[in-house]
Amino acid sequence: MDNMMKLEFLNKSNNERFARTVAAAFATILDPTLEELSEIKTAVSEAVTNAIIHGYEDSTGMVCLEGRIDGRTIEFIVSDRGKGIEDITQAMQPLFTGKPEMERSGMGFTIMETFMDSIEVESVLGGGTTVKMSKTLKDR
Amino acid sequence: MRMKLIGQMHVLVVEMEEELDHHIAQNVREIIDKELKRTNAINLVFDFRNLSFMDSSGIGVIIGRYKIVKILGGSVIIVSPQPQVRRIIEMAGIHKIIKITNTLDNALKMV
16 A cells, blocks of 8 residues: 555534545545546545434534555545444435435435445444445546 | 525526535525525526535535425526536436526526
8 A cells, every 4th residue: 555544523514525625635646637536526525424414313423534545546435433324225226315304315325436436335233334435547 | 605686587596606515505405495485586596607516415405496496487597517516417417407508698598
């Protein structure tokens, strides 16, 4: 591994912008294209927003964002120690949302899948959720 | 976010700035809905010229307002989305139900 970073913050919605800005800044080390940079920023925003909205319901908890760089591949891991996802397959389906009353579109995982090369979700009921996603950037 | 009312056309123009995410969306929704009620506007124009970032939370805001305005008999139009915002809009299929145009003038002719 060539580089890594780790950031922990409270599950407050005003940290969403902070977290995706840090992710984008970390990615600039690889001199990405503008398109790659906005894809990374959007995918991380979706994962962090999920952790903040669903991770702990109404209680307070920490969300962790890790970034790793290996060659031209960048990986982000977003994790919480919250309630976990009961049915991951259902949660990842396009347009599925656990919070329709909040006008959540259910597009979060679809955006992460489209903008990154791979995504893995691990969840333990009562133990938390980890979303790992990676993307290999074009050679420059 | 700035809003203006073009009264004789019953159009509420919402100029979004910077970034639209879940944190911002909660406020934006409330403010627009209140303003629609207060002004009796039935059409909504989202001016996205100065919006540099939007994630899936923005999809919820747009579709939610589309549903409200449709019931009122009006329409929603999006003006000048930047590339990242346009990609999210297209990924969600919003461009199939909501018109997108380049200028505010065009949008006002379309309502």
